Amino acid sequence: MSKDAKEKATTMAESKEMAVREKKELVAKEEKTVPGRYFIPYADIYETDEVLAVVLEMPGVEKKDLDVGLENDVLRVDGRIDFSKYKEMEPVYAEYNVGHYARSFALSNTIDREKISANLEDGVLTLTLPKAKHAQPRKIAIA
């Protein structure tokens, strides 16, 4: 690699800048009966010894408009946007569209369904799915 290219590569790795992405629209198998387009919220999924966590970005969704439900091993998240605050505002320039959010996840039997909890803050929903006792790692003592 030439010296210039190498220097550029190092600088770019050091300063991490936020990138812009288009929202992914939801194309569902069943049609929604309420008006408004739906988008798929970006999700991070991570696991620790005790829990499985799903973090979803749903800016603009308030607690009152958020629905998290579990049915038939499927965890469904549905967050609606309150469009009334856009009343009397006329768009003059737009770089992104505004819509509701929905995403669903199939859960395995390692999750303790009774203890699932949700926390919504700054437009980020964190779902904490505790693992059932039998699924947590156990240390085995050697005699």
Added chain:
Amino acid sequence: MAIFSDPFDALDSFQQALDAFRASDWLEAGPSGGGAYPPLNVFRKGDDFIIITEIPGVKKSDLDLQVKGRTLRLSGEKTLGFPEKAAVHRRERLSGRFDRAVTLPVEIDPDGVKAEYRDGILALFLPRAESDKPRTIKIG
């Protein structure tokens, strides 16, 4: 232009209107900060303007907003928190620094600028400068 004619149409019309204004060149990039994040939507309410942007997960303390003349600068950092001993199975959320400046085509009153941040949405109320307000002309 009446956008909200019927509650069932309202949302779809609003979303279609936003799509239509994607091609608008109302906003120019500012002199400093050439980043593209966060994406902005600009609305007009009477003579004043409102800029709305989505920055989910950014804490108010990590946000910096500056106004000078017709230029607005929004900078900060978005951080994600993963606990130490976590195995990450999926990573779709982005994090990093951002620094964006935009120049408005109208004069605003910098003392009257108000910013509100809630649920990951930042709304900037930009009142139009008195000197820049349109004047109604009487036709004789």
